[in-house]
Amino acid sequence: MAEVKKYEEPRIGVFVCHCGTNIAGSIDVKAVMEYARTLPNVAIADDYQYMCSTPGQNKIAEAINEQKLTGVVVAACSPRLHEPTFRNATKAGGLNPFRFEMANIREQNSWVHMHQPEEATAKAKDAVRIAVAKASLLEDLIPKSVPVEKAAMVVGGGVGGMQAALDLASAGIKTYLVEKTPSIGGRMSQLDKTFPTLDCSQCILTPKMVDVYRHEGIELLTYTEVEAVEGYIGNFDVTLRKKARGVITPAEAEARGIVGGGCTGCGDCATVCPVIKPNPFELGMAPRKAIYIYHPQVSPLIYTVDFDSCVKCGLCVEACDTKQAVDLEAKDEFMTVKVGTVILALGYDIFPIEKKFEWGYKNYDNVITSLEFERLICASGPTGGHLIRPSDGATPKKVAFVLCAGSRDNTGVGKPYCSRFCCMYSLKHAHQIIEKIPGVVPYIFYMDIRSFGKMYEEFYYRIQDEGAKFIRGRVANITQDPVTKNLHVNAEDTLLGRPIDMEVDMVVLAAAIEPTAETEKTRRLFGVSCSQDGWLLEAHPKLNPCGTTTAGVYLAGVCQGPKDIPDTVAQAEGAASAASIPIHRGEVELEPYFAVCMEDKCAGCGLCVNQCPYQALSLVEKEGRTVMQVTEAKCKGCGTCGGFCPGGAIWMQHFATPQIIAQIDAFLLGGEQ
Amino acid sequence: MAVKKDYKDQKLAEKLRDRKYYIPDSNPEFIKDVEKIGQTAAHMCYQCGTCTGSCPSAPRSSYRIRLFMRKAILGLEEEILTDPDLWLCTTCYSCTDRCPRDLAPTDAIMAMRNLAFKRDIVPRNFLQTVQLIYKTGHGVPNNDANRAARKRLGLEAEPETTHKYPEYLPGIRRILDHYRLKENADRILAEGE
Numbered sequence: 001m002a003e004v005k006k007y008e009e010p011r012i013g014v015f016v017c018h019c020g021t022n023i024a025g026s027i028d029v030k031a032v033m034e035y036a037r038t039l040p041n042v043a044i045a046d047d048y049q050y051m052c053s054t055p056g057q058n059k060i061a062e063a064i065n066e067q068k069l070t071g072v073v074v075a076a077c078s079p080r081l082h083e084p085t086f087r088n089a090t091k092a093g094g095l096n097p098f099r100f101e102m103a104n105i106r107e108q109n110s111w112v113h114m115h116q117p118e119e120a121t122a123k124a125k126d127a128v129r130i131a132v133a134k135a136s137l138l139e140d141l142i143p144k145s146v147p148v149e150k151a152a153m154v155v156g157g158g159v160g161g162m163q164a165a166l167d168l169a170s171a172g173i174k175t176y177l178v179e180k181t182p183s184i185g186g187r188m189s190q191l192d193k194t195f196p197t198l199d200c201s202q203c204i205l206t207p208k209m210v211d212v213y214r215h216e217g218i219e220l221l222t223y224t225e226v227e228a229v230e231g232y233i234g235n236f237d238v239t240l241r242k243k244a245r246g247v248i249t250p251a252e253a254e255a256r257g258i259v260g261g262g263c264t265g266c267g268d269c270a271t272v273c274p275v276i277k278p279n280p281f282e283l284g285m286a287p288r289k290a291i292y293i294y295h296p297q298v299s300p301l302i303y304t305v306d307f308d309s310c311v312k313c314g315l316c317v318e319a320c321d322t323k324q325a326v327d328l329e330a331k332d333e334f335m336t337v338k339v340g341t342v343i344l345a346l347g348y349d350i351f352p353i354e355k356k357f358e359w360g361y362k363n364y365d366n367v368i369t370s371l372e373f374e375r376l377i378c379a380s381g382p383t384g385g386h387l388i389r390p391s392d393g394a395t396p397k398k399v400a401f402v403l404c405a406g407s408r409d410n411t412g413v414g415k416p417y418c419s420r421f422c423c424m425y426s427l428k429h430a431h432q433i434i435e436k437i438p439g440v441v442p443y444i445f446y447m448d449i450r451s452f453g454k455m456y457e458e459f460y461y462r463i464q465d466e467g468a469k470f471i472r473g474r475v476a477n478i479t480q481d482p483v484t485k486n487l488h489v490n491a492e493d494t495l496l497g498r499p500i501d502m503e504v505d506m507v508v509l510a511a512a513i514e515p516t517a518e519t520e521k522t523r524r525l526f527g528v529s530c531s532q533d534g535w536l537l538e539a540h541p542k543l544n545p546c547g548t549t550t551a552g553v554y555l556a557g558v559c560q561g562p563k564d565i566p567d568t569v570a571q572a573e574g575a576a577s578a579a580s581i582p583i584h585r586g587e588v589e590l591e592p593y594f595a596v597c598m599e600d601k602c603a604g605c606g607l608c609v610n611q612c613p614y615q616a617l618s619l620v621e622k623e624g625r626t627v628m629q630v631t632e633a634k635c636k637g638c639g640t641c642g643g644f645c646p647g648g649a650i651w652m653q654h655f656a657t658p659q660i661i662a663q664i665d666a667f668l669l670g671g672e673q
Numbered sequence: 674m675a676v677k678k679d680y681k682d683q684k685l686a687e688k689l690r691d692r693k694y695y696i697p698d699s700n701p702e703f704i705k706d707v708e709k710i711g712q713t714a715a716h717m718c719y720q721c722g723t724c725t726g727s728c729p730s731a732p733r734s735s736y737r738i739r740l741f742m743r744k745a746i747l748g749l750e751e752e753i754l755t756d757p758d759l760w761l762c763t764t765c766y767s768c769t770d771r772c773p774r775d776l777a778p779t780d781a782i783m784a785m786r787n788l789a790f791k792r793d794i795v796p797r798n799f800l801q802t803v804q805l806i807y808k809t810g811h812g813v814p815n816n817d818a819n820r821a822a823r824k825r826l827g828l829e830a831e832p833e834t835t836h837k838y839p840e841y842l843p844g845i846r847r848i849l850d851h852y853r854l855k856e857n858a859d860r861i862l863a864e865g866e
Contacts, residue, residue: 398696441701464717469746472720493694495720495743500694 010070010136011043013063014128016105017051017076023110028121032075032105035125041136043067052082057089064093071095071135075103075128096140098592098654103131126667133666137659141592146633148234148582149340153178155226155522158186159205159565160557160572161345162212167576168343169217173583176337177212178240179222180518183298184209186347190281190371192378192385194565195428196459202297202380209299223304225518227334229525230615232633233552234340234588244330246291246305253325263325265293265301269316277309283372286382291316291326295380305330341552341579342526344536345572346519346559351406353511355413358477359402365391365485367478367507370401370425377432387433389506391485395437396505400489401426402475403446406512415512417533420562422510423450427460429508430468442468443502445475445491453566471500478507513562526553535561546575551588554579593637593654595630601649602627608641608650617641674698699748703788707745711784713777718742724768724778736761738768738778745781754789760796793861803849803858810835810845 014036018024029047036045044067048056051074060072072095074086079102087097105124113120150173154165157179165177177184188194189209191201212218221240228239247269250262275290288294290310291303305316305328317326350371354362361367366389368376379385389396403422406414423446430442449470451460464470473491480487481503489502515534523530527550529537536559539547546554556572557563563571582588595616604626609617616634619626628650642652651657674697680686708715724738725731731738736758744753753759759782768778789795802812809815811834820830831837835845849855 461717464719465714467716470719493743493747496694496740496747498692498694502694502696 008070010041011068012039012041012071012073012132012135013060013067013069014039014042014045014073014075014132015051015056015060015063016045016047016124016128017056017074018047018049019076019106019110020049023076023106026110026114026117026120027105027124028117031121032124032128036073036075036128036132039129039132042132043069051076052085057085057092060086060089061093064090064095069093069095070099071138072100073103073128073131073135074100075105075124075131077106078104078108096142098141099135099138101131101135101138103127129670130663130666133662134659137656137662138654141653143589143592144632145587145589146232146234147587148585149236149338150174150583150586151176151337151339152341152343152579152583153236153238153337153339154343154345154556156186156345156347156557156559157181157184157212157220157222158345158347158557158568159188159208160347160568161186161343162208163569163572164343164345164556164576164579165218166208166211166215167573168580169215171576171580171584173217173580174219175217176219176221176238176240176339178224178226179220180225181294182223182245182302182304183294183300184212184220184222185297185299188565189295189297190374192374192381193428193432195424196453196455198428198431206297206299209297213299220300222300222302226522226525229527231338232590232614233550234582235633236339236342236552237336238339238342239334239336242333242335244305244307244332245302246307246310246327246330247303247325248327249300249302253323258324261322261324263302263320264323265303267293267303268319268321269303269326272315272319274313274315275309275311277306282375282382283369285372285375340583341554343554343556343572343575343579344522344526344528344548344559345556345575346516346522346536348513348558348562349516351415351512351514353406353509356406356409359405359475359507359509360478360480360487361509361511364478364480364487364507365389366396366480366487366505367509369509369511370422370429371511373429373508374425377429377436385436387437387506389485394505396433397437397439398441398443398502398504399433399506399508400443400445400475400487400502400504401429402478402489402507402509403444404474405509407510408447409512415514415533417512417562418450419510419512420450421564422512423448424453424456424459424564426508426510427451427463427468431463431466434466434468443489443504444468444470445473445489446470447472447474453564471502473500513558515559519559526550528553528555535559546571546578552579552582590633591637593652594632594635595637595639595641596651596653597628597630598649598651599625599627601647603647603649604628605646608645611640611644613638613640694747694749700750701748703748703750703753704745706788707781707784709784710787711777711780713780714774715742715745715776715778715781717774718746718776718778719774721773723771723773727767727771728762729765729767730761730763734758734761738762738782741782741785742778745785750788753785754792754794757796759785759789760799790857793857793864795858795861797862797865800858800862803854804862807846807849807855810839810842 016029016033018029033045033047036042044063050056072090083102087100090100091097105127109120109123152168152173153176154161155178165175168175188205194201223243223245225241227241230237247263253262269291270289273289273291276287278284279286279288281294291305312328320326375381376383376387407419410416433440451457471493473494475489475491477490478487486503487507491500493500523536528548531537536555538545538560554575556575557568606619614634614636616631618629620629639652642650674695675691704716722739728738730736762782766779806812815836835842
């Protein structure tokens with residue numbers, strides 16, 4: 001295969017697609033087809049309204065049989081769209097599917113040169129000529145199959161990650177659920193109620209947390225981060241860092257020979273711990289000790305030592321007594337697991353809204369974020385569910401809600417996108433204060449109310465009826481009365497066409513959301529792309545929203561873009577389904593685009609080995625010589641080694657040097673030899 | 674509260690008046706009164722503008738029914754009741770037919786007119802109409818030109834109303850007296866002389 005080929009006399013079939021008027025509207029399709037007939041090696045040229053339709057595909061298969069074709073060229077849309085379609089048609093005609101080449105005359109031609117028909121037609125002729133040159137040199141390729149490990153990993157233990165793990169494990173797949181914090185639950189466990197049903201967030205989440213904890217098929221790895229990733233679809237080797245927790249579970253205690261030992265979550269250790277730190281789960285509004293749990297419903301119910309603040313006084317060790325669960329000498333541990341597919345459910349953080357200084361967050365006491373509001377209104381929160389003004393502990397009677405705080409912002413300070421759930425939770429917040437505080441008036445400053453989900457518009461109607469006041473206008477700035485600490489919210493009522501100066505007791509900023517701090521590092525480990533705003537990039541925004549461009553890696557929840565709980569759970573179930581397909585099939589076919597070493601030319605210099613971004617190359621001894629060897633399953637066919645090899649000893653399948661030279665010649669020489 | 678500055682020149686003071694909306698300048702009870710009188714949930718208005726888009730007065734005047742709804746929700750009582758535009762509604766009910774929130778903006782406007790009347794704020798032509806109804810049973814009584822036209826069409830000179838049956842006029846007057854409409858109209862018009 002890797003030897004210099006002797007090609008049979010090429011016979012190429014060219015098919016030019018009209019794509020309705022998408023192509024034929026600006027390109028003279030007939031002229032392109034007639035031109036193709038004049039090209040060397042072309043045995044037949046034809047055109048059709050829609051080549052991707054069944055009759056269009058039949059034309060290809062028939063021509064292969066009748067004309068004894070060796071290669072097929074279709075001039076149509078992007079290969080990203082229909083290359084698989086036409087490969088199947090080529091295969092149906094009895095040719096190897098890789099003897100097909102596509103010329104893109106739509107996305108890269110007719111759509112961009114809509115008003116230059118002559119130039120567009122000339123460019124289409126060039127594209128066809130180049131494709132024919134390559135098709136004349138194409139060869140049979142056989143895709144390789146690799147076995148798939150019957151295990152999966154979910155990174156992130158929020159509601160999306162939990163749902164994905166439950167689905168995978170319930171489908172009989174061993175699933176590792178990796179969570180960086182000491183408990184699963186994620187953002188949803190910080191929320192008081194959910195819209196539009198007003199379910200208690202914890203009440204609907206904790207049963208799921210328990211299900212995850214108890215599921216036989218799930219190995220729950222909390223306080224654990226992904227350290228390194230090697231391998232490819234079907235065979236990812238993921239190295240995990242189990243951060244030093246300082247507390248052992250009953251199972252770990254048993255393994256150490258401590259009978260009846262391990263953490264039971266009794267909390268005696270925290271009672272005696274002398275170190276007090278802000279609890280990040282309560283956004284710093286409540287204290288925790290150096291040995292802590294975030295809240296009573298954590299899963300697993302195991303305490304964690306914060307070694308950054310622990311003074312190692314040993315009081316907790318004494319308090320724990322015979323359970324011997326506290327181990328202040330614990331160190332980070334590493335483990336490597338093999339999985340077939342991976343789902344990233346990395347979640348989100350709140351945008352640091354103090355960067356928009358005009359709203360005075362962190363400067364004025366009574367300006368809070370909506371996540372802080374969630375904790376303050378929550379019965380298990382730091383104030384027992386009483387919304388109070390941070391400045392004086394009084395109950396606010398006029399509360400302004402600032403929507404689009406940092407979202408839909410093109411200044412470079414905020415975020416250009418819509419954070420998608422702020423409208424709805426702000427409506428819910430308005431409802432919550434009306435319910436809890438008699439005589440309170442919520443003022444909602446909005447640009448648009450985006451209540452697009454099922455029963456969401458009805459929820460908006462309900463909240464308006466309950467007495468929330470809506471003011472259409474983005475808040476320009478907020479000033480503070482230095483004596484009363486009341487806030488003056490300045491905006492325009494754009495419906496009234498007049499500025500407003502509204503004095504309120506409290507302001508809640510519906511701050512934008514952004515990818516978590518760890519998202520960038522984690523996505524790089526798994527080779528997943530991100531869009532400009534940092535959200536992870538799906539394989540196709542409409543038709544493959546759960547997949548990524550890295551085979552075997554899928555996305556769930558907000559890490560792919562802002563979404564609310566129903567959308568997150570739906571995507572998690574979609575990602576779990578997608579991630580289970582290769583595992584249930586048991587093997588995956590790899591595109592045969594890998595590099596091949598032409599051993600008689602290889603000098604064994606090894607320079608290519610370090611160039612490879614995928615660690616796919618190595619040097620081996622063969623028949624007394626050192627030569628390079630490709631691990632085909634790891635090779636992505638990027639061509640780095642092929643372009644680099646000083647001896648020209650690397651053959652890039654489907655993108656071989658003679659094929660590319662032929663394409664360049666065809667373009668530069670205009671068909672002359 | 675609106676910021677006041679002591680300009681000696683009254684025109685300048687009006688020109689530079691603080692037009693910002695402040696909560697203390699508004700009456701939160703106003704919308705409740707409008708809803709009670711108008712029997713429509715005016716606070717549910719979401720300001721889509723279908724009403725103004727349907728309004729036959731809007732293209733020919735500065736009357737904006739959406740804006741009246743907005744001001745009512747904000748409690749801008751003083752501004753609404755003293756606005757002459759309040760009286761430009763023809764009560765065609767197109768807005769009420771089309772309101773997507775199923776409100777009756779026309780009835781909200783009628784309610785606000787009622788509240789204005791309570792404070793003697795009514796355009797003179799409306800009061801004169803009251804006097805005409807009291808006198809003839811018609812806001813626009815029959816006249817000679819009309820009678821001639823009716824005859825040409827083969828109709829009786831007087832229509833089937835109080836013009837033809839003046840014995841029913843006392844009934845109409847009793848209704849107007851009950852609400853003290855005539856009395857108030859006479860008084861306000863006299864005061865305006």
